[in-house]
Amino acid sequence: MIKDFYTAIENRRSIYGISKETTVSDERIQEVIEDAVKYTPSAFNSQNGRVVVLFGEDHDRLWDITKESLRKIVPEDKFAATEEKINSFRNGYGTVLFFEDMSTVQALQEKFAAYKDNFPIWSQQSSGMLQFIVWTSLEIEGLGASLQHYNELIEDEIKKQWNVPNNWRISAQMPFGKPIAPAGDKEFMPIEERIKIFK
Incomplete structure (x- = not known):
């Protein structure tokens, strides 16, 4: 079932309960990400957004790298909670x-x-738009995702592991999978406190 644009925006949430299952093929995931990269606006049409998609063992390796990087800076008595989060x-x-x-x-x-x-x-700003478009597109395909920022902590290792060009600067990581738990409740500020309209 195809969702309309507004429904997709409403349904896009941070989903932390995800599994190693998918709702669509790898080819479909690649297609929606390629479309997002191609059509996301950028200043002066610079098209400076770049993406690396990791599946399978490569996906697992990323989060192993992240966990071991965090182990070096998180106190041992607090690491269990950090490890649980990264494992999710x-x-x-x-x-x-x-x-x-x-x-x-x-x-x-x-x-x-x-x-x-x-x-x-x-x-x-363009990178943020790209992240939002990919996130919403994955939601439309029935996948849950969240946005993470372990950037400087793991960037050097990522570049070595996957031969990423040195001039690419990492901005975010988005783990995704088939949702196994819904997003938590979300509160909204009164909309009139956030928008002013003049006629």
């Missing part, structure tokens, strides 16, 4: 890694010096 991501079917191509950003800074300070900001 490892229990998923796959992970989407999001990057920004900083060589593209730097080239634009040189070409359009008047906007130099804005290009890193615009790059992050």
Whole structure:
């Protein structure tokens, strides 16, 4: 069943209870991610969003790397909770890694010096849109996901493990899989406190 745009936005939530099962083929996951990368807006049409998708053992390896990196900085008496959290991501079917191509950003800074300070900001905004589109697209396909940010902690190891170009800067990790538990309740501020309309 195809959901409309507004329903998909409402249903996109942080889903932490995920399994090593999927609701669609790997080819379909690849297709929706490729479409998201292709059509996400970017400043000056820079198209600086980059993605790595990990399935199977590669997905497991990512979260093993993350867990061992955290083991070095989290006190031993507090590590059990950290390990449980990381294992919940490892229990998923796959992970989407999001990057920004900083060589593209730097080239634009040189070409359009008047906007130099804005290009890193615009790059992050485009990256956020890409993450949202992928997240919502996975939700439409029946998959649960959440967005994580272990960036600097694992970036060097990720680049070595999967031969990621050095000019790609990591911005987020999105573990996904078939949902096995619903999202928690979400409270909303009164909408009139967040929007002003003038006619």
